Amino acid sequence: MKALNLYGIEDLRYEDTPKPTIQNSFDVIIKVKATGICGSDTSRYKKLGPYHEGMTFGHEFSGVVEAIGEDVTHLNVGDAVTGCPAIACHNCEYCEKGEYSRCTKLFVIGSLEPGSFAEYVKLPANNVLKIPNNVDFDTAAMVEPSAVVAHGFYRTHIKPGSTVAVMGCGSIGLLAIQWAKIFGAIKIIAIDIDNHKLNIAKKLGADYTINSIEESLEEAIDAIPEQIDVAIESAGSPFTIGQVLTLPTKGGQVLLLGIPYSDIEIKRTQFEKILRNELNVIGSWNGLSAPFPGKEWDATIHYMSSGDLLVDPIISDRLDLSEGPETFFKLVNKKQHYDKVIFHP
Incomplete structure (x- = not known):
């Protein structure tokens, strides 16, 4: 072969x-x-x-x-x-x-x-x-990539009515936007530096899009009336892993899905958000649960069949x-x- x-x-x-x-x-x-x-x-x-x-x-x-x-x-x-x-x-x-x-x-x-x-x-x-x-x-x-995203979502406390921010709109981020809707998010914020990806994010359900190169991320987030309950890092960039810590409201959650392939430096002001805002930072790896290979796989196939995952x-x-x-x-x-x-x- x-x-x-x-x-x-x-x-x-x-x-x-x-x-x-x-x-x-x-x-x-x-x-x-x-x-x-x-x-x-x-x-x-x-x-x-x-x-x-x-x-x-x-x-x-x-x-x-x-x-x-x-x-x-x-x-x-x-x-x-x-x-x-x-x-x-x-x-x-x-x-x-x-x-x-x-x-x-x-x-x-x-x-x-x-x-x-x-x-x-x-x-x-x-x-x-x-x-x-x-x-x-x-x-x-x-x-498979959808099951990986779903595994992370199952580890969070996302509930109907949540506001979710997704940082990084590659395949994982675009799947995360759709899983946020499935889990009941009523507002979804998509963040990237590529307008092409942000346009796809909008088509797949993002309510707000932010190009963090073209505008201040802090100012753009402040202009959104909803507070962010869960922020998802799906780019795996050394820069976005620090930035994503600044997004959630006090007591919110950060879900880390992206895999960095270089060392990370987090600014003191970014790290302090974990402490001062009492954030829950959640790591997620692969997409498996019991019974093997897990509910992530069955749910993905169901929502692909229903048309909720595109x-x-x-x-x-x-x-x-x-x-x-x-x-x-x-x-x-x-x-x-x-x-x-x-x-x-």
Whole structure:
């Protein structure tokens, strides 16, 4: 089969790779129909390199069941599915408590095991979920990032009537805007430095948009009549992680979803907001809960099916997998603008 394999920093190759095979009774082989680029993929491509040289990359995907092990009972060959790429050990103290996102041996396919930038991918049966007929493959390829966002929201105290601010309007932030609506937020503030992304945010439900390069963030927030109950950091920028602490009202919450790939410096005045405003700062990792892979996945599939979670406005490019090396290079080196990229193997 063809796959995108990462050999080193900015060394991604489209090449022939052995097709996965059934090796135990709970294996599932999936023919990949759609697979998306995640922000963590671009950071590993640009800054970190592979865990293992030549590893098949990627972890957000959907597809059709190609083959199943003899003990797989909830799936049939030909089923349309998505896959949870997170592999938990199911044996550590956190797994035994159903806290799978805290598993001490947790990893995601595309790192230690082959991922989804390929014609076929293999997962344990418990990691594979069927998708309804009215959820297309491109949408289903974004169940994983949506589940990651939902996991964070379940950790907050968001309730109907809340005002929510989302800082960073990439794919995660645009999903967060929609999850804020699902959780009952009546006012949503979108913050970014890209007017194109802010326009998408408006279409997906943001009531206010702020370009923090073009105007003072503090003045723009002060001009909004509602107080912010929950502020969500979804950019993972060293600058926004400090800024987001200044947004919530006293006793409010900050949800950290973005992953920074460099050291962070927080100004004293920003850090003091945690203390003086008695903020609750919440970290969130992955998108898992009990029963595995969790309510985040079932809820995402439900709301995609109902039309409450839209991903089509987020997707800018649908490309052949063979365009992967060129696309990654252009993306990380800012040679071309992309929103969400979906590959079709």
